[in-house]
Amino acid sequence: MIEGALWRKWVFYNIPLILFVFVLLFPFYWMIITTFRPDGELYRPWNAANYMPFWTNHPTIEHIQYLFEETNFGRWMFNTMFIAMVSTLISLFCGVLAGYALARLNFPYAGSLGTVIFVTYLVPQTLLFIPLAQIIRNFELGDTPWSLILTYPTFLIPFCTWLMMGYFKAIPKELEECARIDGASRWKAMVYIIIPVAVPGILSSGIIAFTLSWNEFIYALVFLSSPDQKTVPVGVTSELIRGDVFFWGPLMAGALLGSIPVAIVYSFFVEHYVSGLTGSVKG
Amino acid sequence: MAVTAVSGAEIRRPVPRLRRLEDERWLAMALLFPTALLLGLFIAYPFIEGVLLSVTNQRVGIPGEFVGLDNFVKIWNDSIFRTTVWNTFWYTAVTTVFKLALGLWLAMLLNRHFKGKALVRAFILLPFIIPTVLSTFAWKWMFDPTFSVINWTLFQLGLITARINWLGDPDLAMTSIIVVNIWRGVPFFAISLLAGLQTISPELNEAAAIDGARPWNRFWYVTWPLLLPVTMVVMLFSVIQTFADFQLVYVMTGGGPANATHLFATYAYQLGIGTGLLSEGAAISLAMFPFLLIIVVVQLLYIRRVETR
Numbered sequence: 001m002i003e004g005a006l007w008r009k010w011v012f013y014n015i016p017l018i019l020f021v022f023v024l025l026f027p028f029y030w031m032i033i034t035t036f037r038p039d040g041e042l043y044r045p046w047n048a049a050n051y052m053p054f055w056t057n058h059p060t061i062e063h064i065q066y067l068f069e070e071t072n073f074g075r076w077m078f079n080t081m082f083i084a085m086v087s088t089l090i091s092l093f094c095g096v097l098a099g100y101a102l103a104r105l106n107f108p109y110a111g112s113l114g115t116v117i118f119v120t121y122l123v124p125q126t127l128l129f130i131p132l133a134q135i136i137r138n139f140e141l142g143d144t145p146w147s148l149i150l151t152y153p154t155f156l157i158p159f160c161t162w163l164m165m166g167y168f169k170a171i172p173k174e175l176e177e178c179a180r181i182d183g184a185s186r187w188k189a190m191v192y193i194i195i196p197v198a199v200p201g202i203l204s205s206g207i208i209a210f211t212l213s214w215n216e217f218i219y220a221l222v223f224l225s226s227p228d229q230k231t232v233p234v235g236v237t238s239e240l241i242r243g244d245v246f247f248w249g250p251l252m253a254g255a256l257l258g259s260i261p262v263a264i265v266y267s268f269f270v271e272h273y274v275s276g277l278t279g280s281v282k283g
Numbered sequence: 284m285a286v287t288a289v290s291g292a293e294i295r296r297p298v299p300r301l302r303r304l305e306d307e308r309w310l311a312m313a314l315l316f317p318t319a320l321l322l323g324l325f326i327a328y329p330f331i332e333g334v335l336l337s338v339t340n341q342r343v344g345i346p347g348e349f350v351g352l353d354n355f356v357k358i359w360n361d362s363i364f365r366t367t368v369w370n371t372f373w374y375t376a377v378t379t380v381f382k383l384a385l386g387l388w389l390a391m392l393l394n395r396h397f398k399g400k401a402l403v404r405a406f407i408l409l410p411f412i413i414p415t416v417l418s419t420f421a422w423k424w425m426f427d428p429t430f431s432v433i434n435w436t437l438f439q440l441g442l443i444t445a446r447i448n449w450l451g452d453p454d455l456a457m458t459s460i461i462v463v464n465i466w467r468g469v470p471f472f473a474i475s476l477l478a479g480l481q482t483i484s485p486e487l488n489e490a491a492a493i494d495g496a497r498p499w500n501r502f503w504y505v506t507w508p509l510l511l512p513v514t515m516v517v518m519l520f521s522v523i524q525t526f527a528d529f530q531l532v533y534v535m536t537g538g539g540p541a542n543a544t545h546l547f548a549t550y551a552y553q554l555g556i557g558t559g560l561l562s563e564g565a566a567i568s569l570a571m572f573p574f575l576l577i578i579v580v581v582q583l584l585y586i587r588r589v590e591t592r
Binding site for chain 2: 013016017020021023024025027028030031034042043044045046047051053090093094095097098100101102105106107108110113115117118119120122123124125126127128129130131132133134135150151153154157158161185186187211214215217218221222232233236237246248251252254255258259262263266267270273274277278281
C-alpha cells in the first residue's frame with residue numbers, strides 16, 4: 001500500500017469507513033433503543049421539543065413482557081428454530097451426497113445435471129408460491145411445520161450441493177485411491193475418508209442454510225394460517241399489526257429477539273460463514 | 284457403443300446391493316436420488332402446475348376451466364401491472380448500480396491492514412444476516428412520518444423545514460424501498476468483492492505505480508479487469524434476488540400507496556392470495572420467468588466462457 005500523510009488516511013479511509021459502519025448498523029441500534037423505550041417516549045413526534053432520539057431515561061421491559069404474555073412469541077421462536085434446523089439437516093444430507101456424486105463420480109449427463117442444480121439454485125421462491133400452495137394443500141400439509149420443512153430444501157439443497165461440489169473438487173483424488181487400494185469400498189471411502197475431510201464445507205453450508213431458512217418469508221406467509229404455527233417473521237408481521245395500528249414497541253422487541261438466534265450462530269462461525277458466502281460466488 | 288453393451292450385460296447379472304454401489308453410475312444414482320425427489324416434487328411439479336394454472340380461470344373455491352392466454356392478455360392491459368413491470372426494472376437497475384458502487388468502495392476500504400479489521404468485517408455483514416423482514420420493520424419505523432428519526436436528523440441539519448411523508452408519496456416510497464434494499468445488499472457485495480480483491484497480487488499494483496500509473500488508472504486497468512469475473516457473478520445473483528424480491532416491499536408499503544410500488548411478487552401475492560384470483564396471480568409470477576431465464580442464460584454463458592479461457 002502506498003501511504004500518504006496522516007490526514008489523507010483519515011479523509012480517504014477512516015472517515016468513509018466509519019460512515020459505512022454507522023449507516024449499516026444504525027437500524028439495529030434503533031431496534032434496540034425502541035425495544036427498551038416506554039410508550040410515553042416512543043410516541044412523541046419528531047418535531048416535539050423533548051424528542052430524544054438516541055437515548056432513553058426510563059428503560060423498560062414492558063414490550064418484551066407484552067410479547068411473551070399477549071402473543072405466541074415463544075411458540076414462534078420454537079417453530080422457526082425447529083423448521084430451520086430440520087430443513088437444514090435434510091438439505092445438508094441431500095446436498096453432501098449430491099455434491100459428492102457431481103464432483104467426484106463419472107456418469108452419463110453429470111455435467112448437465114450439475115447445470116440443472118445450478119439453475120434451480122437461481123429459481124426464486126416468488127416464482128412458484130401460488131401453485132406450490134395448492135400442492136401443499138393437496139398433500140394435506142397446509143398449516144403444519146412440514147409444509148416448510150419439505151419446501152425449504154428446494155432452495156437450500158441447490159445451494160449446499162453447489163458449495164459442497166467446490167469443496168469436494170479441492171480434495172485430491174489420491175486420498176480416495178489410497179483407501180480403495182487398502183480395500184475400502186467406494187461407499188466406505190466416501191463416508192470415512194472424503195466426507196470427514198470436507199467438514200469445514202459442511203459447516204459453512206449448514207450455517208448459511210440455517211440463516212436462509214430463518215430469513216424465509218413468503219412460503220411461511222402463504223402456507224401457515226393459525227397463530228400457533230407461525231414463524232417469527234410471519235408472526236411479527238401478522239399479529240403485531242392490527243389494521244393500521246402498529247405496536248411499535250413489541251414489534252421492535254420481536255425483531256430484536258427474533259434476530260438473536262441468527263446473530264449468535266453467525267458470531268460463533270463468522271469465518272465459516274464468510275468462506276461459504278465467498279465460495280458460493282466463485283463460479 | 285461397445286462400452287454401453289458391456290455395462291448392460293453387467294447390470295442384468297444379479298449383484299448384491301452393496302456391490303452394486305461399486306459401480307459409479309449406480310452410486311451416483313443412489314446419491315442423487317433424495318435431491319432429485321425433493322426438487323422434482325417441489326420445483327418441477329409446481330412449475331408445471333403453475334403453467335397449467337395460468338391458462339385457466341381458477342379462483343379460490345372455483346375449479347376453473349381452460350381459457351388460453353386470457354390471463355396474460357388481461358394482465359398486459361392492466362395499468363397496475365404495467366406500473367409493476369416498470370417498478371421492478373427501475374428497482375433492480377438502481378439498486379444494482381448503487382450496491383455495486385458502494386460495495387466496491389467498502390471492499391477497497393477493507394482491503395488493507397488496520398486494527399479490528401475482523402470485527403468490522405463481522406459487523407458489516409449483519410444487515411445481510413438478520414432476517415430481512417425484521418430489519419425492514421426497523422427501517423419502516425425510522426421512516427414513520429410522525430416519529431421519524433430521519434426527519435428529525437434532516438430538520439436538525441437544516442435540510443428540511445416541514446415533515447416528509449416518506450411512505451405516503453409514490454416516488455418517495457419507491458426511493459425509500461430502494462434505500463433499504465441497497466442497505467441490505469451492500470455488505471454482500473463488499474464481502475464478496477473483498478474476497479476477489481484479496482486474490483489480486485499487490486505486486487501488480489505496485490509495478491503499475493512504479494511505471495507511473497495514477498491511482499485511477501491503476502484501478503481501471505489493473506484491479507477492475509481482474510475483479511470482473513467475481514463482480515459478474517455477484518451482480519447476477521443480486522439481480523435475480525432483487526428482481527424477484529417480495530419481503531421488503533411487502534413490509535415497507537405492501538405495494539401502496541395506491542398500488543404504486545408493487546413488484547411482480549407483491550402484485551402476484553395481492554391478486555393470487557389476497558383477492559383469490561389464483562390463475563391471474565400465477566400468470567403474474569410466471570411473467571417473471573422470461574426475464575429470469577435471460578439472466579440465467581447470460582450467467583451460464585459467461586461462466587462457460589471464463590472456464591474455457
